[in-house]
Amino acid sequence: MILYDFEYERPGSLKEATALLNETGGDAQLLAGGTDLMPNMRVEVVTPSLLVSVSGIEPAAPEKCADGSIRIDSLTKLSDLVDAELIQNELPMLAEAAHTVASNQVRVMGTLGGNLCQETRCLYYNQKHDYQFVEPCYKRGGDCCYPFPGNDRDVCWAVYMSDIAPVLIALDAKLEILGPDGTREIAMADLYTGDGMNPFTLGTAEIIQAIFVPPVPERFGWGYHKTTVRGGLDFGTAIIVIVLQLAEDGETCCWAKIVYSAVGQGPLRPTTTELSMEDAVLDPALIAVAASQEISPLPHHGFNKGFLRENIRVYTERTLVSAIECAQGKI
Amino acid sequence: MNQINDRTTVNGKKSRSRVLEMSINGEAHEITVKPRVMLLEAIREKIGLTGTKDGCESGTCGACTVLVDGQPTLSCITLAVECEGKNIRTVEDLADGENLNYLQEAFLDQGGTQCGFCTPGMLMSATALLEKNPKPTRDDINKALEGNLCRCTGYNSIVDSILQVSDQGVKPRLL
Numbered sequence: 001m002i003l004y005d006f007e008y009e010r011p012g013s014l015k016e017a018t019a020l021l022n023e024t025g026g027d028a029q030l031l032a033g034g035t036d037l038m039p040n041m042r043v044e045v046v047t048p049s050l051l052v053s054v055s056g057i058e059p060a061a062p063e064k065c066a067d068g069s070i071r072i073d074s075l076t077k078l079s080d081l082v083d084a085e086l087i088q089n090e091l092p093m094l095a096e097a098a099h100t101v102a103s104n105q106v107r108v109m110g111t112l113g114g115n116l117c118q119e120t121r122c123l124y125y126n127q128k129h130d131y132q133f134v135e136p137c138y139k140r141g142g143d144c145c146y147p148f149p150g151n152d153r154d155v156c157w158a159v160y161m162s163d164i165a166p167v168l169i170a171l172d173a174k175l176e177i178l179g180p181d182g183t184r185e186i187a188m189a190d191l192y193t194g195d196g197m198n199p200f201t202l203g204t205a206e207i208i209q210a211i212f213v214p215p216v217p218e219r220f221g222w223g224y225h226k227t228t229v230r231g232g233l234d235f236g237t238a239i240i241v242i243v244l245q246l247a248e249d250g251e252t253c254c255w256a257k258i259v260y261s262a263v264g265q266g267p268l269r270p271t272t273t274e275l276s277m278e279d280a281v282l283d284p285a286l287i288a289v290a291a292s293q294e295i296s297p298l299p300h301h302g303f304n305k306g307f308l309r310e311n312i313r314v315y316t317e318r319t320l321v322s323a324i325e326c327a328q329g330k331i
Numbered sequence: 332m333n334q335i336n337d338r339t340t341v342n343g344k345k346s347r348s349r350v351l352e353m354s355i356n357g358e359a360h361e362i363t364v365k366p367r368v369m370l371l372e373a374i375r376e377k378i379g380l381t382g383t384k385d386g387c388e389s390g391t392c393g394a395c396t397v398l399v400d401g402q403p404t405l406s407c408i409t410l411a412v413e414c415e416g417k418n419i420r421t422v423e424d425l426a427d428g429e430n431l432n433y434l435q436e437a438f439l440d441q442g443g444t445q446c447g448f449c450t451p452g453m454l455m456s457a458t459a460l461l462e463k464n465p466k467p468t469r470d471d472i473n474k475a476l477e478g479n480l481c482r483c484t485g486y487n488s489i490v491d492s493i494l495q496v497s498d499q500g501v502k503p504r505l506l
Binding site: 002003004005006007008010031034035038039042043044047049050051053055079102103104105106108109231232233 | 335338339340341342345346347349365366367369388389390391393396402403404405408409410412413456459473474475476477478479480
């Protein structure tokens with residue numbers, strides 16, 4: 001049982017849900033799959049007084065829009081996303097990323113929108129305050145970062161560990177956000193503030209309604225790698241996504257994007273390295289060194305900065321090689 | 332800080348209890364719960380079916396897996412009120428009285444159960460897998476059971492049990 005009392009509502013549409021969230025202010029939370037929210041409520045990391053459940057709303061199946069982009073309902077369960085033929089054929093990278101999320105049960109329960117809006121994580125923060133041996137940390141309103149006492153800048157070093165967000169950023173996805181004043185559209189990358197205390201730019205009564213993924217160009221290649229400790233049922237140690245487009249000669253790279261997740265308070269991109277990859281024949285080893293030096297991974301869950309940097313260097317190189325081979329049609 | 336001073340009320344009032352109708356193992360049940368009660372507690376404490384086990388309480392170990400409308404679901408992180416009107420199957424649904432079903436027999440044949448705490452979750456995950464895919468490969472089984480932890484580490488015999496029950500050439504062990 002969750003150890004404190006709260007109220008629960010189950011509106012019939014997302015519009016009613018935003019109205020309810022708007023009425024209650026910041027003290028209400030949206031409940032979709034609950035696989036992230038419920039454990040957090042058990043340890044009282046988040047303590048909403050009202051849960052607005054969207055389980056009564058049936059998500060629409062992924063579909064192709066007139067302009068060729070694919071619309072995915074944010075309430076789509078991750079297992080449905082993995083099984084959807086349209087996604088498997090058109091966006092295999094998204095299906096693979098959804099397939100790596102936690103366990104079968106979590107994929108059946110969890111939704112795509114919930115995966116994007118998951119709370120940032122930290123070994124110290126994600127435990128009951130009674131078990132914490134000293135005072136609360138920054139994110140709980142304290143005045144010290146106990147896992148990293150050197151972090152004295154009043155910022156939280158909890159990391160954002162979504163497996164799917166870096167893929168959607170790499171694919172230039174757009175989010176349709178429903179608020180009390182109607183819908184607005186933002187780029188996927190603008191969802192994140194990069195601040196561990198308040199990782200999302202969403203307002204209190206705003207809900208991600210749908211995700212639009214534009215069609216991929218010709219000679220497009222992708223690579224996805226998630227390092228985990230145990231293989232299955234694990235948050236990523238470092239997640240690497242690379243997408244690129246090759247020119248007609250099959251060697252020169254037109255443009256490339258590299259996105260890292262689970263190594264910062266939001267997804268990270270080595271933009272200077274990406275610029276250097278434009279219209280160039282790529283040397284994966286050099287690019288991996290440049291990219292791993294450019295970003296600054298946050299230590300998390302017992303992995304130190306040096307380990308993460310080396311991990312990123314090694315797997316950026318391998319992922320880039322597989323992305324190039326994918327664009328050349330070899331795999 | 333997220334400090335809660337009064338855990339028993341919301342804004343000075345008790346939260347509203349709800350009467351839920353749900354079908355558990357084919358039987359219609361009506362239970363009265365507060366929103367904060369989890370499906371696991373409703374099944375174990377209100378209905379009295381204690382086959383479903385309470386392991387980590389944070390959605391990691393999979394011992395609490397039940398089938399909600401045929402889908403394997405972690406009942407320790409599902410609110411009971413979310414399951415209103417749903418069709419729930421627990422491990423008690425598998426056996427017919429004293430007679431175990433084929434999957435349970437296969438677990439016995441292969442020694443797929445040691446201390447037995449993870450077994451209800453394993454059985455329900457395996458049931459969901461076999462209903463979706465009657466001839467799963469070893470990789471399919473590993474993927475389907477990745478959310479069920481067994482601290483006796485008897486994973487191989489559990490996978491063998493599922494291969495045996497799906498008739499894929501694994502013979503019962505001679506015990």
